[in-house]
Amino acid sequence: GENVEQHPSTLSVQEGDSAVIKCTYSDSASNYFPWYKQELGKGPQLIIDIRSNVGEKKDQRIAVTLNKTAKHFSLHITETQPEDSAVYFCAASIRNNDMRFGAGTRLTVKP
């Protein structure tokens, strides 16, 4: 089955710097790649997603890139703010009800 690996497990940046989180997946049939943000004590929330027919997608300070050949995708956050501090999960999906999540990255933005 699909296996998703996520790096790094923790990331600390200074406010205003950029943060990059990378994920790799194993099944070339995966065609949907969402990113979720989880704040302390809350459930994850979708922040951006990308489909396999698109190479890059941007939403304000957040962007996701997908390299299908290399089977990896990345989350880029620019001009980080303290409220960006959270755990971020990548995921890959092949079919209905078969979404596989990475282990998560704890991002800390220091003021």
Add this chain to the structure above:
Amino acid sequence: DGGITQSPKYLFRKEGQNVTLSCEQNLNHDAMYWYRQDPGQGLRLIYYSQIVNDFQKGDIAEGYSVSREKKESFPLTVTSAQKNPTAFYLCASSIMGGVDEKLFFGSGTQLSVL
């Protein structure tokens, strides 16, 4: 406000006891899911349901049971057969369960063993 409500927020289980976690949604979604979250691990699927009175096992269904008697409700029972139940449990829903549908999550239930 539309959303998913999980209760209780914290739950303690004694040895040999079954406990039930509640999940209710008012989003009119057909699909509902239960995930288990352990520290340093990704979310793992326990059970999912795409229609009332029907549900399927996920990757780690052993020791758990569910029911889907109403569209709005998808309770999860952690049975005594689950030997390592301590975890954060998340309920989610999506419109129909399609491959690229957004998941809406509740705020979770932290289950601990006494």
